[in-house]
Amino acid sequence: MKILKGITVLIFMATCSLSAQEISNHALGLRLGDSDGFGAEISYQKSLTRYTRAEFDLGWRDSRNFNAFKIAGLHQWVRPIEGDFQWYYGVGGGLGSVDFPGDDGGLFVFAAGDIGIEYNFDIPLILSLDFRPELGVVGYDGFSDNFDFDIGLGIRYQF
16 A cells, blocks of 8 residues: 555656746846837846746836836746746836936836746747736836836746
8 A cells, every 4th residue: 555655646746747847047138018118128037946036127118208217126936837838927016217308207116016928948048928017106206106017028048
């Protein structure tokens, strides 16, 4: 009976390890998005545990009406879907600065959520598509107490 239990535990552990992908230790790349103007972010991800990671983004936005930059930090949980597909969700926040022609603009602080899907290629490359809603917390009056949708396409090199 003990042998049968031991074999069952071994099969269960082998199945779990085959279906669960480990996230890369580091990933560096770009996140391109459209949130009130085209923008790009330099994006860095660092694994924290087998299923969690931290993401840090330094980005800028440009439109006819304003220029802005922002720094964001997110804690993400990564879950396998099937094959090389994974989905993730997370929370975080950041700060930024906006400048309007003929107006001062100002600094702002925001809270953010994140949900997305990614594909890990056999080469060290990840493609992702995510949705990051942002809520202005304090700072510049045009952004605080304002809700913003940020959709981004990411491409990152894993190492």
